[in-house]
Amino acid sequence: MAATEEQPNTSFLPDLCSTRAVLVVVVVAELMALVINLVATYYSDFSMGRLAITSLFVQWVGLTSAALVCQLRDRLNRLAPAWAAIAVVLLVVIDTLLFSLLAGLVMSWVTGNPILGSLWTQEIAVNSLIAAIIAGLVMRYFYVQEQLRQKGQAELQARIQALQSRIRPHFLFNSMNIIASLIAVDPDAAEKVVEDLSALFRASLKNIGNEASLDEELELCRRYIHIEQLRMGERLQVEWDIRVDAKSVMIPLLTLQPLLENAIYHGIQPLTAGGVV
Secondary structure, eight states: OOOOOOOOOOOOSOOTTSHHHHHHHHHHHHHHHHHHHHHHTTTSOOOHHHHHHHHHHHHHHHHHHHHHHHHHHHHHHTSOHHHHHHHHHHHHHHHHHHHHHHHHHHHHHHHOOOOOHHHHHHHHHHHHHHHHHHHHHHHHHHHHHHHHHHHHHHHHHHHHHHHTSOOOHHHHHHHHHHHHHHHHHOHHHHHHHHHHHHHHHHHHTSOTTOEEEHHHHHHHHHHHHHHHHHHHGGGEEOOOOOOSOTTTOEEETTSHHHHHHHIIIIIITTOSSOEEO
């Protein structure tokens, strides 16, 4: 029986628990409250009291909805993006519904007037509809952002793969010729070339995207340069200028070696006098 693969966590929903995210929620909620009150001026005069009540209500809904999404984020991210978005929209609508009822009870207690059922039902429906529209737009924004992030990662992965796209065939043939010529005159040097070539090909066969320390990457570059210097002699000069702790810096495997190979193949090799990398 084939095992069922667990769907990977795509981090579709952002982390709303961070301080920056909370600040964004507060600012956006306040802007939305201001817009609602500005739209209301088409039908009545602007009121600071109405703005304060609207701001309080929108902030309640915004912050509590963000807190709920924050707590359920890991579970929601296990769902498909469409289902996660629907779940968040429903969560925001339910939260808005509950706070609408709570606000109605508070206003009824403060004013001493009973809630008019039909009127309050209409207000609840309007609040819920606005919440669903806003939450849907926000989920669409998050989805597009996630798609752009994945596209960017795919493009970066493709570029890395292109850089790591296998050592040039001419380098392999040249290395074989160097080994054949050294076997009779300098077996130790021939053995060293075999070791260098083996290390380079072993690195090129590893999975794309694997990370290695800068020190390991530089060691591969030194092995490559050693082979090329046996072929080009004094025409190839290399100067190293390393100003970081190479053992602590991590980079994608085979990032520098292909660049070095291109520099030698296209820059140094065509020059009769050679040059410096």
